[in-house]
Amino acid sequence: MMRVNGEAVERRPRPGQCLRTFLREQGSFGVKKGCDAGDCGACTVHVDGVPVHSCIYPALRALGREITTIEGLGAGHPDGLHPLQRSFIEAQGFQCGFCTAGMIMTGAALDEEQRADLPRSLKGNICRCTGYRSIADAFAGVRHVERPEAHEPQVGRALPAPAARVVTGTEPFTLDTAPEGLLHMKLVRSPHPHAYIRSIDAGAALALPGVRAVLTYEDAPQGHYSSARHEHYADDPDDTRLLDRVVRFAGQRVAAVVAETVGAAERAVPLVRVDYEVLPAVHDAEAAMVPGAPRLHADKGSESRVADPVRNLAAEIHSEIGDVEAALTRAAVTYEETFSIHRVQHVHLETHASIAWVQDDGRLIVRTSSQVPFLTRDALCRLFELPRDQVRVLTPRVGGGFGAKQEMLTEDVVALAALRLRRHVSLELTREEEFTAATTRHPMKVSVRLGADREGSLGAIALRIVSDTGAYGNHGPGVLFHACGESLALYRCDNKRVDAYAVYTNTVPAGALRGYGLSQLFFAVDCAMDELARRLGLDPLEFRERNVVGPGDELISIEHGPGDVEIGSYGLDQCLKTVRAALSDASTLPAAEGEWQVGVGAAITMLDTTPPGGHFAHARIAERRDGGYLLYSGTPEFGNGTTTVHLQLAANALGVTADRIEIVGSDTDAVRHDTGAYGSTGTVVAGAAVLQAGERLAELQRQREDGGGGGASPEAELLVADGYCDGSKRSVAFNVHGFRVAVSSDTGEIRILLSVHAADAGTVINPMQCRSQIEGGVVQALGAAMYEHVDIDASGKVVTRVLREYHVPVMSDVPRTQVHFARTRDRVTGPLGAKPMSESPFNPVAPALANAVRDATAVRFTSLPLTRDRVYLGLARQAGIDAYSVSR
Numbered sequence: 001m002m003r004v005n006g007e008a009v010e011r012r013p014r015p016g017q018c019l020r021t022f023l024r025e026q027g028s029f030g031v032k033k034g035c036d037a038g039d040c041g042a043c044t045v046h047v048d049g050v051p052v053h054s055c056i057y058p059a060l061r062a063l064g065r066e067i068t069t070i071e072g073l074g075a076g077h078p079d080g081l082h083p084l085q086r087s088f089i090e091a092q093g094f095q096c097g098f099c100t101a102g103m104i105m106t107g108a109a110l111d112e113e114q115r116a117d118l119p120r121s122l123k124g125n126i127c128r129c130t131g132y133r134s135i136a137d138a139f140a141g142v143r144h145v146e147r148p149e150a151h152e153p154q155v156g157r158a159l160p161a162p163a164a165r166v167v168t169g170t171e172p173f174t175l176d177t178a179p180e181g182l183l184h185m186k187l188v189r190s191p192h193p194h195a196y197i198r199s200i201d202a203g204a205a206l207a208l209p210g211v212r213a214v215l216t217y218e219d220a221p222q223g224h225y226s227s228a229r230h231e232h233y234a235d236d237p238d239d240t241r242l243l244d245r246v247v248r249f250a251g252q253r254v255a256a257v258v259a260e261t262v263g264a265a266e267r268a269v270p271l272v273r274v275d276y277e278v279l280p281a282v283h284d285a286e287a288a289m290v291p292g293a294p295r296l297h298a299d300k301g302s303e304s305r306v307a308d309p310v311r312n313l314a315a316e317i318h319s320e321i322g323d324v325e326a327a328l329t330r331a332a333v334t335y336e337e338t339f340s341i342h343r344v345q346h347v348h349l350e351t352h353a354s355i356a357w358v359q360d361d362g363r364l365i366v367r368t369s370s371q372v373p374f375l376t377r378d379a380l381c382r383l384f385e386l387p388r389d390q391v392r393v394l395t396p397r398v399g400g401g402f403g404a405k406q407e408m409l410t411e412d413v414v415a416l417a418a419l420r421l422r423r424h425v426s427l428e429l430t431r432e433e434e435f436t437a438a439t440t441r442h443p444m445k446v447s448v449r450l451g452a453d454r455e456g457s458l459g460a461i462a463l464r465i466v467s468d469t470g471a472y473g474n475h476g477p478g479v480l481f482h483a484c485g486e487s488l489a490l491y492r493c494d495n496k497r498v499d500a501y502a503v504y505t506n507t508v509p510a511g512a513l514r515g516y517g518l519s520q521l522f523f524a525v526d527c528a529m530d531e532l533a534r535r536l537g538l539d540p541l542e543f544r545e546r547n548v549v550g551p552g553d554e555l556i557s558i559e560h561g562p563g564d565v566e567i568g569s570y571g572l573d574q575c576l577k578t579v580r581a582a583l584s585d586a587s588t589l590p591a592a593e594g595e596w597q598v599g600v601g602a603a604i605t606m607l608d609t610t611p612p613g614g615h616f617a618h619a620r621i622a623e624r625r626d627g628g629y630l631l632y633s634g635t636p637e638f639g640n641g642t643t644t645v646h647l648q649l650a651a652n653a654l655g656v657t658a659d660r661i662e663i664v665g666s667d668t669d670a671v672r673h674d675t676g677a678y679g680s681t682g683t684v685v686a687g688a689a690v691l692q693a694g695e696r697l698a699e700l701q702r703q704r705e706d707g708g709g710g711g712a713s714p715e716a717e718l719l720v721a722d723g724y725c726d727g728s729k730r731s732v733a734f735n736v737h738g739f740r741v742a743v744s745s746d747t748g749e750i751r752i753l754l755s756v757h758a759a760d761a762g763t764v765i766n767p768m769q770c771r772s773q774i775e776g777g778v779v780q781a782l783g784a785a786m787y788e789h790v791d792i793d794a795s796g797k798v799v800t801r802v803l804r805e806y807h808v809p810v811m812s813d814v815p816r817t818q819v820h821f822a823r824t825r826d827r828v829t830g831p832l833g834a835k836p837m838s839e840s841p842f843n844p845v846a847p848a849l850a851n852a853v854r855d856a857t858a859v860r861f862t863s864l865p866l867t868r869d870r871v872y873l874g875l876a877r878q879a880g881i882d883a884y885s886v887s888r
């Protein structure tokens with residue numbers, strides 16, 4: 001027997017069971033799973049008062065001990081909250097909240113000395129969202145949240161997220177439920193990068209007790225689709241089958257085993273016998289375009305919208321404005337270089353997960369961790385030929401996404417099983433599957449050619465981009481289009497050319513990741529601009545100031561003539577001034593000394609405020625009998641803070657405090673349509689719909705009062721109003737990041753002495769949340785710039801399989817970033833002049849870091865990440881040292 005939160009638990013754990021799964025089976029859903037390997041800390045509980053990672057702690061060892069989970073931590077404290085739980089609420093030390101229980105459980109066991117050294121004490125706890133500042137503030141007792149006060153504007157204030165339950169572990173995520181008779185799915189995955197399946201023998205697997213089905217290509221719908229979800233279905237090529245007979249990367253789904261327990265499903269997976277005919281494979285994007293290379297999608301016709309199956313192209317773009325070659329010939333100074341941007345992973349702490357079931361009335365329900373429930377519903381309808389009213393998709397709180405959940409990676413296969421078996425079926429990807437079989441950032445090679453005259457006026461930009469989309473084209477065209485768009489439009493220049501290719505290879509598919517192509521392109525373009533400025537003898541920031549677009553300029557990109565994006569507000573000048581001032585004010589920082597070389601660098605980026613072609617949101621606000629309101633919004637909350645912003649906008653319009661409104665959302669039954677939480681549209685598009693609904697309801701209330709109806713009395717008819725936004729008007733947001741760094745010529749270590757970020761976010765609806773989005777984006781980008789990388793071996797297989805091999809930044813890795821906002825109000829797009837700020841802070845970080853290292857060392861690094869080894873070798877090469885013999 002063990003005691004859990006003071007209660008005796010008589011049930012005995014199964015042999016080999018870890019404490020995490022045992023506790024979740026008792027209903028302690030606050031014990032989360034981020035890795036199953038002891039790396040992330042999300043599963044932390046106390047055993048006799050000592051924090052342990054319960055995923056690697058044998059449950060049998062807990063017999064006779066006292067276990068405390070997050071749900072029991074506050075017992076005995078006033079209002080049922082441990083002081084640290086209260087501090088996390090007051091500092092809002094969370095975004096998605098998936099790490100929060102583990103973070104608090106570790107923190108609650110620290111003594112004074114350990115609390116004084118948090119970076120060391122919290123090294124076993126990963127947060128992917130916050131950048132750790134708000135977590136450190138929670139430990140320090142800093143209060144960030146404000147109380148909503150009546151008769152004060154509700155926007156522009158640090159109102160708290162309506163998610164205080166995350167600190168007690170009681171905010172439900174997708175798998176925090178245990179429906180009766182739940183079946184569990186595990187996937188058989190291909191060991192080969194390219195193969196044809198001759199046959200599958202599931203007999204031995206099906207004979208295993210508890211196994212209920214093995215689904216293969218014979219069970220899957222014939223149709224092709226894309227796992228990427230966009231408002232416009234045709235944006236992505238239809239190159240994917242739910243379970244295909246051809247596998248195109250090592251890790252692709254081959255079969256789905258469904259069993260009564262996770263253990264039975266896991267045991268059955270290796271018993272599924274698959275006879276493969278191995279096919280030739282190609283793992284390099286340049287090689288894949290060469291005639292004679294193995295073709296991945298030769299079987300696809302024009303209806304699939306694969307741009308060129310013969311050359312393995314998912315998409316290509318060719319465009320020229322002016323005459324680039326003539327301008328380069330005329331230029332007084334030119335710069336030409338090829339930059340290489342690597343494969344990184346989102347590492348949202350909650351992995352992809354879904355549960356599907358069929359109601360008695362035949363309706364298919366899917367509960368899922370998704371950024372796009374409506375688009376997923378539509379995809380399932382198309383795939384299974386069901387009418388819209390026969391499918392409902394709902395998303396509880398989502399434990400991070402960063403673009404990876406703008407993808408249908410689990411919903412289709414659990415729906416297939418639920419429709420077949422008429423039982424609840426769940427699938428949770430493991431952390432290893434996230435690395436080997438989910439999606440990554442598109443690795444790119446970007447060749448940049450620039451030319452300018454002596455005065456520093458930019459005359460030509462030419463880009464050649466080769467983007468590796470992996471085995472499938474999900475997001476391949478969109479990322480390519482977006483990457484070219486803003487990186488070219490940011491600069492005033494008469495001669496621009498782009499030749500860009502999204503190329504299929506037999507590797508894990510790439511997909512949407514924070515920045516959506518811009519982090520790759522701006523690394524190349526901004527580093528090249530920095531280098532061109534140095535050749536001209538100009539200050540790099542001043543050179544950019546001379547050549548970036550200004551207020552009133554047309555934005556000219558890959559399309560001839562102005563597109564549909566305009567500069568609805570302009571804060572880039574303010575951002576540049578802020579960062580320049582911060583970098584110059586380095587009087588208190590160390591200068592170069594000994595092995596350490598010191599330098600500064602900055603980078604600027606621009607983001608269109610909504611995706612092209614429309615992004616739609618419907619919102620509804622209804623009066624309640626108790627005088628409060630119900631707000632229906634379709635946008636999922638995955639840590640980006642949209643629920644808080646929506647409450648603030650609605651409250652502002654209605655003239656009430658935000659805590660009078662309850663939000664109901666991210667359910668296809670809640671509103672008519674919502675394209676989803678991507679492209680940083682939660683504030684700008686869905687927020688505009690919410691504001692409009694609030695304003696309409698306020699107007700109806702005025703009319704009722706003018707008509708003598710008074711307020712919403714128990715007898716009065718309750719008023720309801722709707723709001724819509726189609727995201728058709730588009731503006732731009734700007735970000736500037738600056739670093740002061742010290743680089744060790746002895747070891748290649750980069751130390752960040754100063755990190756400063758200035759953002760042009762228009763009207764900032766919630767400064768606390770917006771600042772935290774920027775801090776989190778900067779830290780995620782620093783991880784990608786300095787050490788994160790997904791490794792692929794010579795056969796095309798992903799070999800990065802656990803978090804400890806990947807190195808997500810922990811608290812001790814990251815600097816505190818100064819965050820500043822430009823004072824602007826956008827006239828084009830968002831509610832009350834707001835602009836988006838979720839993904840864009842990621843984009844200028846890597847080029848700013850590379851520019852600072854260049855300033856410090858005179859070495860231009862053209863490949864990411866800037867690992868210590870790579871920097872060391874680069875510096876040694878510059879110094880003419882045989883690095884190999886030195887390192888020995």
Ligand code: FES
Nearest residue numbers: 034038040041055
């Ligand atoms: S789930 Fe236990 S440490 Fe990650």
Ligand code: FES
Nearest residue numbers: 095097127128129
């Ligand atoms: S809030 Fe920490 S992982 Fe999302």
